[in-house]
Amino acid sequence: MQKGRNWVDYKEIKSTITMEMVLKHYGVFEALQKVEGKNALGCCPIHKGSDPHQFSVCLTRNIWRCFGSCNTGGNVLDFIRMIEGDIPIRNAALLLKRLFLETGETPPVQEGAQTETKNDRQEPVATEEKMAPPKEEVNPPLPFTLKSLHMDHPFFAENGISQETATYFGMGFCKKGLLKNRIVIPIHDHQGRLVAYCGRSINDEQAELEGKYKMPKGFVRSALVFNLHRLKTDEAPLLVVEDFISALKAHQSGFQNVVALMGSNIGKGQEEAILAHSGSAGRLILLFGASEYSQKCADECLDLFSGRLFVKKIDSSPYAETPCQLTAEQFRSLI
Numbered sequence: 001m002q003k004g005r006n007w008v009d010y011k012e013i014k015s016t017i018t019m020e021m022v023l024k025h026y027g028v029f030e031a032l033q034k035v036e037g038k039n040a041l042g043c044c045p046i047h048k049g050s051d052p053h054q055f056s057v058c059l060t061r062n063i064w065r066c067f068g069s070c071n072t073g074g075n076v077l078d079f080i081r082m083i084e085g086d087i088p089i090r091n092a093a094l095l096l097k098r099l100f101l102e103t104g105e106t107p108p109v110q111e112g113a114q115t116e117t118k119n120d121r122q123e124p125v126a127t128e129e130k131m132a133p134p135k136e137e138v139n140p141p142l143p144f145t146l147k148s149l150h151m152d153h154p155f156f157a158e159n160g161i162s163q164e165t166a167t168y169f170g171m172g173f174c175k176k177g178l179l180k181n182r183i184v185i186p187i188h189d190h191q192g193r194l195v196a197y198c199g200r201s202i203n204d205e206q207a208e209l210e211g212k213y214k215m216p217k218g219f220v221r222s223a224l225v226f227n228l229h230r231l232k233t234d235e236a237p238l239l240v241v242e243d244f245i246s247a248l249k250a251h252q253s254g255f256q257n258v259v260a261l262m263g264s265n266i267g268k269g270q271e272e273a274i275l276a277h278s279g280s281a282g283r284l285i286l287l288f289g290a291s292e293y294s295q296k297c298a299d300e301c302l303d304l305f306s307g308r309l310f311v312k313k314i315d316s317s318p319y320a321e322t323p324c325q326l327t328a329e330q331f332r333s334l335i
C-alpha cells in the first residue's frame with residue numbers, strides 16, 4: 001500500500017522516538033534532574049507545575065508520569081497529546097512523525113488529521129496526498145458562541161484587567177458547561193474566525209487541581225498565535241508574549257500590537273505566522289517570564305527569528321516573575 005503523508009505507523013513512532021528527543025524538542029529536558037542516567041525528575045511541563053518531584057520519566061523505557069494535577073502518564077504519544085492540549089492521539093502521532101521522522105520538505109506540523117483512532121496500531125487512513133485534510137480543518141471554526149459570560153467576576157480586578165480590556169477580548173466568567181467556573185477567552189484563527197474557547201483558572205488552587213488552562217479537545221495550539229487577527233500588518237514592532245493574560249496586560253498598557261504563543265514553546269505554524277505578519281523589515285520584541293521554561297522559549301524564538309527580523313529579547317525579571325504581573329509603567333520602562 002502506498003504510504004501517504006498522513007499514514008501513521010504507531011509502532012515505528014514508539015520504537016524510534018524517545019522521550020529524551022521529545023523533551024529536548026520542547027526545551028524541557030535540561031531542566032530535569034537525571035537519576036543514574038535512566039530516569040529524570042522535575043516540574044511537570046504539561047501543567048507547568050512548580051513541584052520538582054511531580055514529573056518523572058523513565059528514559060530507558062520511554063514512559064512518563066505526572067503525579068500532580070495531570071495525574072496521568074504514558075508513552076511519547078501520550079506526552080505529545082497532553083502537552084499540545086489534549087489533542088487526538090492520531091494528531092499526536094502525525095506531529096511526532098513530522099517532527100522526527102520526516103526530513104527535507106516537511107509540511108507544517110499543525111496539519112493534524114481529522115479522525116481520532118482508538119486503535120494504537122499501524123493504521124493507514126489516508127493513502128493519497130489529495131486525501132490530506134484541507135488547511136481549514138486545522139482548528140476549524142466553532143459552530144457556536146458562548147452566550148451570557150459574566151463580567152463581574154473578581155478575577156478581572158485581582159489580575160488588574162479592566163472591564164474595557166475584558167470586553168475588547170470578549171472574555172467573561174462562565175457559569176455552566178465544560179468551562180464552568182473559569183474565565184473564558186475566545187481564540188480566533190489568523191483570518192479572524194472563532195475557533196476555540198480557552199478556560200483560564202480563576203485562582204492558584206483551581207490551577208493546581210484542574211490545570212491552569214482548559215483547551216478544547218483537538219485544538220492545535222501550536223498552529224495559532226493569539227490576537228494576530230486583530231493586528232494590522234504595517235504596525236511594528238510586534239510584541240510576543242507567552243500567555244493570554246500577559247497579552248491582555250500589554251494591550252491595556254498601550255502595546256496593542258501584541259500576540260501570545262499560548263504556551264512556553266513555539267510551533268512551526270506560529271513561527272510562520274509571525275514571519276508572514278512581520279515581513280522582512282519587521283521588528284520583534286520577545287517579552288517573556290523569568291522562569292527557566294520561559295527563558296528557554298525566549299532563546300528558541302531568538303534563534304528562530306534572528307537574522308530574519310530585528311529581534312529584541314526582554315524579560316520581566318526586574319519587576320515580576322511573568323509579564324502578566326507588570327503594571328503599565330513597568331511595561332513602558334521595559335519595552
Ligand SMILES: [Zn+2]
Nearest residue numbers: 044047066070
Ligand atoms: Zn502535570
